[in-house]
Amino acid sequence: MAATPPLLIVGASYAGVQLAASAREFGFEERIVIVGDELHAPYQRPPLSKGLLTGKTGVDQLQLRGPGFFEQNRIELQLGRRAESLDAGARTLRLDNGDLLDYGWLALATGARCRPFARPGAKLDGVLELRTLDDALRLAQAAERTQRACVIGGGFIGLEVAAALRSRGAAVSVIEAQPQLLARALPPAMSAYVANAHRRRGVELLAGRGVRALHGEQGRVAAVELDDGQRIDCDLVVLGIGVLPNAELAQQAGIAVDNGILVDMLGRSSAPRVLAAGDVANMALPAAAGVPARMRLESIQSANDGAKALASLVVGREQPCTAVPWFWxxxxxxxxQMAGLAAPGDEVVLRGDMDGDRFSVFHLRQGTLVAAQSVNRPAEHMLSRKLIGARAAAGASQLADKSFDLKSLVPKMAEAMAA
Known part of the structure; x- marks a missing residue:
């Protein structure tokens, strides 16, 4: 009797590992195989731009799961292998070593890669990007001797790297093409706060500025030339200009792709038994006013939540992904700490003191709390996630009043407190 084809997962990522773990937890008994193109065992990514770069986190602390987890849960790892082609009709996947793997379910958790930097000098020594552990190790080694760094891109990764390098004593300039930092992720007031916070800590910010070229001396980067001809001397350039989803495998197989693999709230693609989760998945969202029909959410929690939805599907107990997205x-x-999905036109309410670096910014849409950003207020962030998930009604004056008990806005909490 032929063996049942396995659950085959491409990508030893947060989404890939969470899918395997949740499938076992939900009772999936067939083989599970994870194919990863890196030689490293699955690892945590947030410390790459934070603790690893500042020296507070060692490589031995990065394991995503304990050493016995995969063996205990009968999860087979094939590391250092790249998926070359997919035949969705035959339900087979070909690897770079020629192996042909069949599958019962296929999950693509291939993540994203750094966007190419198409400027003269991009290949000079000392021009680095940050996506993988190997990238982070190269950057950490370079940081030990860096005196003057330029970070190109004022997104979260770029700003985390800038903060880490500045904390190590380097002079740091951040160059952002948009007029404000984090323009797509934060409202203007929060964006201005982030900019001021970096400036107060010694980071030079150049917003609304493009890069014309990188210049080197003896093959190593020595300066960044801006679009107006200004040159900034530096001995390290870090690229943080965004990512592109690794959706080529699906696209070549004829699966619907548009800024990622198009999937529903269970992670189903346009091909039978082919799923996707994590940074590569452009997942449908619950219908709500002011929210797009689908989005590619680049966060660990969204990867984990999406993977759990996939796992529910493969065991036949469908639980669509409806969790409130959050990020830190x-x-x-x-x-x-950020929760929910803000939109232009939301009523924005400040609670706390921006100058004291302890506050929350709430977003109301038609009287309902839909998003929140918090700085050094973890309890408010946790409560915000519950309020957003409960579609709690709130008034601007209530949210702004620091003496008002936010817990009373959660319906179930209010009922429990009254009982």
Missing amino acids: SDQFDLKF
Whole structure:
């Protein structure tokens, strides 16, 4: 009797590992195989731009799961292998070593890669990007001798790297093409706060500026030339200009792709028994006013939540992904925590003191709390996630009043407190 084809997962990522773990937890008994193109065992990514770069986190602390986890859960790892082609009709996947693997379910958790930097000088020594552990190790080694660094891109990764390098004593300039930092992720007031927080800690910010070229001396980067001709001397350039989803495998197989693999809230692609989760998945969202029909959410929690939805599907107990998306970022002594999906036109309410680096910014849409960003207020962040998930009604004056008990806005909490 032929063996049942396995659950085959491409990508030893957060989404890939969470899918395997959740499938076992939900009772999946067939083989599970994870194919990863890196030689490293699955590892945590947030410390790459934070603790590993500052020296507070060692490589031995990065394991995503304990050493016995995969063996105990009968999860087979094939590391250092790249998926070359997919035949969705035959349900087979070909690897770079020629192996042909069949599958019962295929999950693509291939993540994303750094966006190419198409400027003269991009290949000079000392021009680095940050996506993988090997990238981070190269950057950490370079940081030990860096005196003057330029970070190109004012997104979360770029700002985390800037904060880490500045904390190590380097002079740091951040160059951002948009007029404000994090323009797509934060409202203007929060964006201005982040910029001021970095400036107060000694980071030079150049917003609304493009890069014309990188210049080197003896093959190593020595300066960044801006679009107006200004040159900034540096001995290290870090590229943080965003990522592109690794959706080529699906696209070549004829699976629907548009800024990632198009999937529903269970992770189903346009091909039978082919799923996707994590940074590569452009997942459908629950219908709500002011929210797009689908989005590619680049966060660990979204990867984990999406993977759990996939796992529910493969065991026949469908639980679509409806979790409130959330994200965090550590920069200097600031912990940024964000929940929900903000939109232009939201009513924005401040609670707390921006000058004191302890506050929350809430977003109301038609009287309902839909998103929040917090700085050094973890309890408010946790409560915000519950409020957003409960579609709690709130008034701007209530949210702004620091003496008002936010717990009373959660319906179930209010009922429990009254009982």
